[in-house]
Amino acid sequence: IGGGPEANLSTTFTTPPAGVLALERDPDGDDRIVSRTIGGSDATPVFTAENIDDFRATSAYLVASIVDEETMRVIVVDRASGEQADAALPGPGTVLGLQVSERGQLYGFTFTDQDVSAESGRKNVLFTGSLAGAFDHAEPDPVVVGGEEPSIDRWRFVPETSSLLLNDFSGDLTLVDRTDPEGEVSSFGTALSIEGVARSTYTALIDRIEEGFVELDLATGEQQVVSTADLGGERLLGHMIPLADGGTLRSYALLEEGIPTTSDVVIVDPEGEAREVASTSDGEALQQVCASPSVQYIAVAVSPIAGNAYGGQVQTLPQEIETRIYDADTGDLVEAWPGFDISWCEVGPW
Incomplete structure (x- = not known):
């Protein structure tokens, strides 16, 4: 309970310019990942290598897949210190579908053995690991579904969770908790592709065979067709x-x-x-x-x-x-x- 004269308080603040990283390939020299800001000056290189295939970044780390002669490597960079570490790979092979998750500072990729054949070897097996763990030589773990390591076509980290949304080459769409050692899944039928999972939501945009594009609630399984x-x-x-x-x-x-x-x-x-x-x-x-x-x-x-x-x-x-x-x-x-x-x-x- 109080009294006295009324007053209006006001304040102003300015957010920093939006920043982004981009890959610039050079057929005659080293490729580079550069940092830019909207309305800023020239690009600032943050990582260079002879052949950079792909990269992704969190607030703390950058992870890049590079081609080193006839092999591929995955390098993790601490954005604050600039320190680099080679992420452990399952063996010689091809790394595709590089992605990261801000929650837990995780990375993931699909891996195919160099000498894969119809009878043996891994093909598009999904691996995930800790970005910080790369500096301690921790190996990424394969994603297990029903006791097996499936071949994954499309996949996404689900923001702000420990889950992964997977679409295998048979079209099966499943949600997997990467912290569950039993590989228990939630099945959502079949899909042609995963277009993305909206930030700060539990809603995925899925391309269905019959319905077309739908918004799928990963918590309830409910879906609605996306408006044309x-x-x-x-x-x-x-x-x-x-x-x-x-x-x-x-x-x-x-x-x-x-x-x-x-x-x-x-x-x-x-x-x-x-x-x-x-x-x-x-x-x-x-x-x-x-x-x-x-x-x-x-x-x-x-x-x-x-x-x-x-x-x-x-x-x-x-x-x-x-x-x-x-x-x-x-x-x-x-x-x-x-x-x-x-x-x-x-x-x-x-």
């Missing part, structure tokens, strides 16, 4: 990324006589209303789209179609790629940088 968007003309859906507010980030290619031409990148709200963010020009190919964690910015990776040779990495892309950053509200072009595979994305563009 009418952009006019004959369109082909390319990308669809879930957003935390229930909307989606999508790309649509305009078809002329059945042939894809230019592409439009749009944000579609939960009611199906579309807002255009960006578009490509004639002679450009859209490689990837993704949103910054706050969805303040949209990243669009494009490459020229003509005279743009593919690189020689395990996961190849055209040598010349540009990533354009757009304001998600206004659609204004904010930045245009060389490189791709930026750290805002859950996975690479392959």
